Amino acid sequence: MTSARRLPRIVHPLAWWGWALGLVVAASRTTNPLLLAMILAVVGLVVLARGTDAPWARAFPTYLALGLTVIGLRVLFRIVLGGDPGPGEHILFTLPTVPLPGWMAGVSLGGSVSLEGVLAAVYDGMRLATLLCCIGAANALANPKRALRVLPGALYELGVAVTVGVTLVPQLVESVHRVRRARRLRGDVRTGRHAVRSTAMPVLHDALARSFLLAAAMDSRGYGRRGEASRAARRAVTACMVIGLLGLCAGSYGMLDASVPALLGFPTLLAGVVVSVVGLALGGRNVVRSRYRPDPWLSPEWITVLCGALAAAAVIATGRLDLSALDPSVYPPVWPTLPPLATVGLLLAALPAVATPPPPQPRSAAPRVRAATVPTSPPRKALVA
């Protein structure tokens, strides 16, 4: 029993998303740098332990870099547009002040920069960076295309659009690179509007041809078959999905922001989930599809989601008990401490690194030739010759 569960396999993508969302909730509730660093460490550890070598998994470093940029920008804005420090703050250095016209009252350029101001910016930037990395981790751990399979078949157009989008965006980047390289062959090194046009035209044409081919291929292979739901049924499904998604968004916002009324939090989220599930069920009824090797939902999946939820709950509970532990004071700056309950919760969130089965390794050693180096050329012709 145990050994069967430990066999390498893919963990259900929704389990990873649930886990990551739990950490997102946790991160959004705190500016404590120690807790945030812990979340980052947990996320990094799990990605290292359970990430694969697939192209989508290699995006995690990009999210990390994006996070660092966010912190840097936040601090930079604080320094340049920081405004005057209040009394008693520790002045680090002073920039020359640039006088601004009167209508821009309230905004000041330059001036003194205080330790407190910079610290607040770093904490805030760190929170945002951690949120980004949690989303990045979910992307790295779960194949986005596998996650997309939960889309009901009745949403034919949406399914085509999303699949085409997910497939084409990476190719688009490659197209831009290829066309820019080709422009130099013409001796054309002009920049500005001309460069935009001479690059955009071939790239967009290429993207259009590709998306047409992909959509045609999906159709030819039977995507959306027997999807002939009545117009009313289609509308009902679409309405359910839109309302459900709105509920999900509003609910998530309520959960993330402690200052909004409680009604907008968990109840709205729950209602959104219920409406979405109804929509999915309605839509799925019309289309007959089956799944090849469906990802099972077993105990590792439950553990993963539970760990994420516990981490969120622990941080929220800590906030109820002692708000200052989650948001350490910066006026005056005090050394942040690790609240024990939140710490235990976050440590639990690292459990999936060992509690889930490892991802399967490709059986044959893949010679990594040509990956991302030789640009693939676009289709030479669309369907209409």
Place this chain on the structure above:
Amino acid sequence: MIRFEHVTVTYADAPAPTLRDVDLAIAPGELCLVVGRTGSGKSTLLGAVNGLVPHFTGGTLLGRVTVDGRDTRTHPPRELADVVGVVSQDPLAGCVTDTVEEELAYGMEQLALTPQVMRKRVEETLDLLGLAELRDRPLHQLSGGQQQRVAIGAVLTSHPRVLVLDEPTSALDPTGAEDVLAAISRLVDDLGVTVLIAEHRLERVVQHADRVVHLPGDGTVVAGDPRTVLARTSIAPPVLQLGLVSGWEPLPLTVREARRQVADLQQRLGSLTPPAAVPAATSPPTPVLRARGVTVRHGAVVAVGSVDLDLFSGEVAALMGRNGSGKSSLLWALQGSGRRDGGKVTVAGQDPRGLRPAAARALVSLVPQTPSDLLYLDTVADELRTADDEAQAPPGSARRLLDQLTTGIADEHHPRDLSEGQQLALVLAIQLAAAPGVVLLDEPTRGLDHMAKQELAAALQRLSADGAAVLLATHDVEFVAAAAHRVVVMAAGDVVADGPTDEVIVASPIFAPQVAKILAPAPWLTVDQVRDALRTSGGEVAADPWQGMPLAVDGGGRS
């Protein structure tokens, strides 16, 4: 199995119908080869089989197309997915998932087959197409031939009775193409699948065909036995042309059939030496490009490993080798705008790499694998005028070059509406406006039909006669035999062979053209050589198939 009844297809804004009153019936288990020039309606014919035309492409279809009794009027492509499998020219363009196994299962998931059936069929298909080793691999890591086999497997798992393939081998190296064609012919032999396949390079596929459907270009269709149909067209593969020239009966379709009748021809050719397949340069060749130790790395992979190469004026050289052997990387490195991690390139005393792009292209010009990347304006006239400006050439030079390359490209045409051959000609004219001494071409023959290839060969000939050095990367062995003086073969980033065309390719099992395979060990490469030799020796040449050809089938005979 497939029935076309009085089918006429007209696209919006088209002056004339693409298909005109086509009547065609294809029996179950038949392998049917569709041939014709670019734009003659091959893709339209293939697309009509599963309803992509007109459900997906627009246009109007008069008449009736039925597949296995189902009318495409009432059945959109997705409702025919269990009967017709479609494989496109670019395998990656049609891939919906990420790994081999998931791709094979995708079609079956849409058909709602049970998991047990799916598991069984995936395993069977993996074995049938020799993909078992690759089952977990991401699709983008596979070679072109492997990707194309996966694309075929992905439609096979739905057990279609009809397989439609639109130029499945055009992007593949000779070995990859052989693999794919062998797989297809095995399907016909073992499973009785009906196959409709379009191809430009007939020489390797015609032997498998039961019937040839020829589209002359006026919207009509001529179907019949491969020998009779092809013998009347200018697109016959070399083996058949050789049979016509030597008056063999029955006409051979394969190298093996030809060898059985070759004794008399060998006797007649016995004492003759082959004339040059490609006229040699008049002036003695002088080196114009000198590359020493050129190295290109992509991450940990060494794409080009310390290659030495000289290019001579008045010479057309062909760069051959498998997909991924470093041909493109070498061309880009020689031009100067690609990556180069070591080595030196000298053209006219300068290294193009250190120069501004405009100066570099005046020394070495490169036509990339996707020529249309260079085109971005609305009319041909605008492109040509911009080309003159960029190259600082007198107004009208690019236009003059284009007229030398090909005819029929009007000023007001939109560059994107041109056929592949015309786009290539336009880009070549744009690049030649700077009068470079060295011209590099990356896979220019891909997607070109027979006539466009002849025009290209003539253009390269003229270029080299004017003193330029030409280097082209290609997989097309027949084109190399007819157009190149010299062949450079690359493998895994190294140059493994470099010499005159006849010496390098005659003995090679993969790169030898059909005529060389038939007449080996004598160094004959092309049918033209044989015909000329027979003629000049006063020997008798059987009725020249292109003399007084009744229906100028392809809009013009052979030049």
